[in-house]
Amino acid sequence: MRAVQFFEYGDASMLKIVDVDTPAPTAGQVLVRVSATSVNPVDIAVRRGEMRMLSGHRFPQGLGIDIAGVVAEVGANVTAFVPGDRVWGVKAGLFTRASGAAAEFMVIDARLLSSIPANIDLIDSAALPAVGVTAVTAVGDKARVVATSRVLIRGAAGGVGSAAVQYAHSLGAHVTALASERNMRFVLDLGADVALNRATTPVVDLGDFDAIIDTVGSELLQLRRHLSPNGRMVTIAVGSLGSIAAVAFSAIYGPRRIRAFFGQPPRGVLAQLTEIVQAEGIMPVIEEIYPLERIADAHRAAEAGGGRGKRVIRIGV
Ligand SMILES: NC(=O)c1ccc[n+]([C@@H]2O[C@H](COP(=O)([O-])OP(=O)(O)OC[C@H]3O[C@@H](n4cnc5c(N)ncnc54)[C@H](OP(=O)(O)O)[C@@H]3O)[C@@H](O)[C@H]2O)c1
CATH class of the missing domain: 3.90.180.10 (Medium-chain alcohol dehydrogenases, catalytic domain)
Incomplete structure (x- = not known):
């Protein structure tokens, strides 16, 4: 072969x-x-x-x-x-x-x-498969997004981000998508309620969110400041020392822990993804x-x- x-x-x-x-x-x-x-x-x-x-x-x-x-x-x-x-x-x-x-x-x-x-x-x-199970784990299991959630998704046009936007939208959440200028229309078509140009929207200008899904791995501690008091933040990009340090720091200092995960998804998430796709909650x-x-x-x-x-x-x- x-x-x-x-x-x-x-x-x-x-x-x-x-x-x-x-x-x-x-x-x-x-x-x-x-x-x-x-x-x-x-x-x-x-x-x-x-x-x-x-x-x-x-x-x-x-x-x-x-x-x-x-x-x-x-x-x-x-x-x-x-x-x-x-x-x-x-x-x-x-x-x-x-x-x-x-x-x-x-x-x-x-x-x-x-x-x-x-x-x-x-x-x-x-x-x-890989981006779908990652998005389902991040949005559902880790960030616990529900219909009343205000969600920020960073890297919204990418593989995981595009699945996360669709899934959060299908749950009924209000989705703000951060992406490149050329992808503004695209992320709105995926189901985002608001599209923000990442080049012209500094992190300090973002509003407050109940859930933040980061797929980029930088500026994590600044992003954390935009979580509502009971908000949950997840990053899937933990490849750099900076992102690892931010995740560790957040577990010790301050009320809002940044959750991270890596590697094989728990058994059952793929079958869950299959059901979500059947309901057209996420499409390729x-x-x-x-x-x-x-x-x-x-x-x-x-x-x-x-x-x-x-x-x-x-x-x-
Ligand atoms: N933890 C896990 O289990 C897991 C699973 C899957 C993936 N990952 C990791 O998650 C990350 C994303 O994966 P992916 O498959 O979604 O990658 P991808 O398809 O390449 O998407 C990454 C997105 O991030 C955006 N981006 C790049 N630099 C940025 C910046 N400085 N600020 C804001 N947005 C930026 C890109 O937008 P533009 O380039 O269009 O500007 C792109 O839309 C990777 O590091 C990957 O290794 C982790």
Whole structure:
């Protein structure tokens, strides 16, 4: 099968399409014929070697955490799926010596998969698993947004932000979206009530909110000042020392703790996402669909920023 791997850390030109053996599912696993994956910031960070303390120095490595495809074979003890089922999921762990979801086939623990809702296209669905479960966790579980909440979403046009705007809107909340000027109309169309240009709206000029969802990771302590007394703030961008320090500081000083989370979503959130999509509470937002052969271009475009939602990589049908 064809798979994307890299043999040293570096820019997008490091990504190679190679021929490798098709993996076989063991007990509890599913072999998925991958239809599509998408580019997430973590794929780019891993490829650049920014997480080498964790990803190590053994190559080749694969990449791709979002998986959407069709069950090709199930291992022993798998009863939830049969060949032909449309499934999606988020790969466990961020690093892989073999191939990730950017490959024609992938084996994955059956517990990490759920059925793709019938109301979305198989290829388009690859835009949602990782950002969708992140948005549902941030907006619902961590920030506890309800219909009466006034919510600020920062990075509102991005992958997680565009899902968070839709989800908070579907819950009935009043949503203020912070995004680039070119994306003002776009975030309003997603369901935001107010769109603010991030270049011309300093944090001090923001109003007060019951919930703040940050996807950027800077100015966290300044943002925290805009929380109402019982407000809840969540950041999902905890890659820098500054953001880690702000989260730690907020846990010790002041009444409003900044919540952060990272890594594998709790079991059940993917199934929850499936239900939310069935109700059209969140739909895929796609900047562009690239064929597998152009995965390096998709990475370059994502690194350049400024897009709306996700870059999807089409692999099969
Ligand atoms: N904790 C978790 O489990 C988890 C899960 C998923 C993602 N993440 C992390 O969350 C972050 C966002 O992920 P994503 O997939 O949504 O990324 P993305 O699609 O690249 O979106 C990021 C958004 O942030 C905006 N932005 C960039 N710099 C900004 C700034 N200085 N001020 C305000 N907005 C700014 C961008 O807007 P423009 O470029 O258009 O201006 C873009 O809309 C990444 O760091 C990612 O690693 C964490």
